[in-house]
Amino acid sequence: MSAEAAADVDPFLAMGRRILATQPFSVLIGAELEALGQGSCALGLAITPELKQQNGFAHGGVVSYLADNALTYAGGTAMKVPVVTSEYKINYVRPAIGERLVARARATHVSRSQAVCQCEVYAIGAGSEKLCAIAQGTIVRMGDSARSAPASKEGGE
Amino acid sequence: MSAEAAADVDPFLAMGRRILATQPFSVLIGAELEALGQGSCALGLAITPELKQQNGFAHGGVVSYLADNALTYAGGTAMKVPVVTSEYKINYVRPAIGERLVARARATHVSRSQAVCQCEVYAIGAGSEKLCAIAQGTIVRMGDSARSAPASKEGGE
Amino acid sequence: MSAEAAADVDPFLAMGRRILATQPFSVLIGAELEALGQGSCALGLAITPELKQQNGFAHGGVVSYLADNALTYAGGTAMKVPVVTSEYKINYVRPAIGERLVARARATHVSRSQAVCQCEVYAIGAGSEKLCAIAQGTIVRMGDSARSAPASKEGGE
Amino acid sequence: MSAEAAADVDPFLAMGRRILATQPFSVLIGAELEALGQGSCALGLAITPELKQQNGFAHGGVVSYLADNALTYAGGTAMKVPVVTSEYKINYVRPAIGERLVARARATHVSRSQAVCQCEVYAIGAGSEKLCAIAQGTIVRMGDSARSAPASKEGGE
Numbered sequence: 001m002s003a004e005a006a007a008d009v010d011p012f013l014a015m016g017r018r019i020l021a022t023q024p025f026s027v028l029i030g031a032e033l034e035a036l037g038q039g040s041c042a043l044g045l046a047i048t049p050e051l052k053q054q055n056g057f058a059h060g061g062v063v064s065y066l067a068d069n070a071l072t073y074a075g076g077t078a079m080k081v082p083v084v085t086s087e088y089k090i091n092y093v094r095p096a097i098g099e100r101l102v103a104r105a106r107a108t109h110v111s112r113s114q115a116v117c118q119c120e121v122y123a124i125g126a127g128s129e130k131l132c133a134i135a136q137g138t139i140v141r142m143g144d145s146a147r148s149a150p151a152s153k154e155g156g157e
Numbered sequence: 158m159s160a161e162a163a164a165d166v167d168p169f170l171a172m173g174r175r176i177l178a179t180q181p182f183s184v185l186i187g188a189e190l191e192a193l194g195q196g197s198c199a200l201g202l203a204i205t206p207e208l209k210q211q212n213g214f215a216h217g218g219v220v221s222y223l224a225d226n227a228l229t230y231a232g233g234t235a236m237k238v239p240v241v242t243s244e245y246k247i248n249y250v251r252p253a254i255g256e257r258l259v260a261r262a263r264a265t266h267v268s269r270s271q272a273v274c275q276c277e278v279y280a281i282g283a284g285s286e287k288l289c290a291i292a293q294g295t296i297v298r299m300g301d302s303a304r305s306a307p308a309s310k311e312g313g314e
Numbered sequence: 315m316s317a318e319a320a321a322d323v324d325p326f327l328a329m330g331r332r333i334l335a336t337q338p339f340s341v342l343i344g345a346e347l348e349a350l351g352q353g354s355c356a357l358g359l360a361i362t363p364e365l366k367q368q369n370g371f372a373h374g375g376v377v378s379y380l381a382d383n384a385l386t387y388a389g390g391t392a393m394k395v396p397v398v399t400s401e402y403k404i405n406y407v408r409p410a411i412g413e414r415l416v417a418r419a420r421a422t423h424v425s426r427s428q429a430v431c432q433c434e435v436y437a438i439g440a441g442s443e444k445l446c447a448i449a450q451g452t453i454v455r456m457g458d459s460a461r462s463a464p465a466s467k468e469g470g471e
Numbered sequence: 472m473s474a475e476a477a478a479d480v481d482p483f484l485a486m487g488r489r490i491l492a493t494q495p496f497s498v499l500i501g502a503e504l505e506a507l508g509q510g511s512c513a514l515g516l517a518i519t520p521e522l523k524q525q526n527g528f529a530h531g532g533v534v535s536y537l538a539d540n541a542l543t544y545a546g547g548t549a550m551k552v553p554v555v556t557s558e559y560k561i562n563y564v565r566p567a568i569g570e571r572l573v574a575r576a577r578a579t580h581v582s583r584s585q586a587v588c589q590c591e592v593y594a595i596g597a598g599s600e601k602l603c604a605i606a607q608g609t610i611v612r613m614g615d616s617a618r619s620a621p622a623s624k625e626g627g628e
Contacts, residue, residue: 025210054179087247089245109445134423275589367497375535403560
């Protein structure tokens, strides 16, 4: 993205992109934040050869990464605090074949402590979009999460 | 892995490793199949800098990738047919901090058409293992899956 | 429902109601099919005292029942074959307080072998509707399901 | 249960049974707490005719109720505070045919704010037990939950 193009970018989206750029794994995988609103986002990537599995489709892990990260952006912008994904569920419904993937997520219910978010992942190619995965998850305030509290007491391991 | 070491590897595990080596995304992420049985597997990786998020933990997408792929191996070796992950759910319970991650998965219930599998992901470092994610998913025979059937009719998109 | 009212009911909805009436548990819980389309439904019930938990809200099991059954109707009418729920996930987002509950479900992706469906459950009272749960699940053709195949081979129990 | 029998019951289990007895829906459905430990429980019921669906199996909603409530007991006894189920996922793997159902749940990871619990539901009949469902969910401290906070702000409805 050139400096000229950046000048046209909404400051909120620009902030989201700066956060994404600080995640080495998101950089490795080539994720691009295409849109960001309060409680919504579109996160995409190009299906490059190294993101594929043996049959030529984008690997399920790539689809999951996109869904997970898009859910987090939707929840974080809805709650306006630092957040992490606590849990999510994903149904893969079609092979991820095409030139690009885009995950579109939204916060469906927001409370003080969490946001329940939903997301669809589409494969884009040959001028059409095909739904390839559907996800639902819980995004929580960072301090409230077992995940963000390394010193948490725990049992049953 | 040297040729000498490979000579000692169980043929079933060697076959699983050859399949993993055909997945470009698994190669990119550095996944290593540590153990493989009928209905069980251990899939690990080194937490390299490029697999992290901004706070220095392994990215959730890396943890999800491991869980998803380990569930698939557990289900595939239980069903003994080509399979795909149909859906799964994951709870992240602790930041993925350490030198390595390992996902241990098993097929909990197996029928002709599907296997329901469960998986724990552990972060390994400083001589200890810490549980960092818990997953449960459905692995299906490849031909039965919407995911493996690009020509499926669909609605509601 | 009087005979006069029944005469006005859409035949498709009437068929759905006859199926519901054959489920003793749905009768016990007082479920009513309010609307039924191809790939969609609205399933409701009155929050009677026996459906509550100790704090006066409808029990989570009642909310789950409604979501599960609504997902099945949405998937079954989309696939047009006998179906069962294979799996689902539900997030409870608010106490189910009010006079009635209604679950509104739709088939989001339909293939030959399964439908991935989504559902919201609302609590209705004092003239307003409040979202109290969000669900996503997989509905499968009856013969394809482990659940409908008592003779399935199994492992890991 | 007679007064004589009650005298032999572990006080912790007796306390759990008193809580169950305050839930009208649990009474309606005939749930019985069979065992209760710190972070574990067994919750059962007799498959009476009114708990069935049209094909003679216990209704999925009954299986879900058992899993959900068992997860809550496992999480509550692990966390030792009032709790609610925030979310869970269930895979049905076999028709619930038999005389009784029993859900056995345990807390797999416990932190200050939540417990991630797992549960299997078995159908018991003719002297054998058959696995019929597998669940995983998040149990949260009552005050931290969107579900227990009717006044929560919300969006996207």
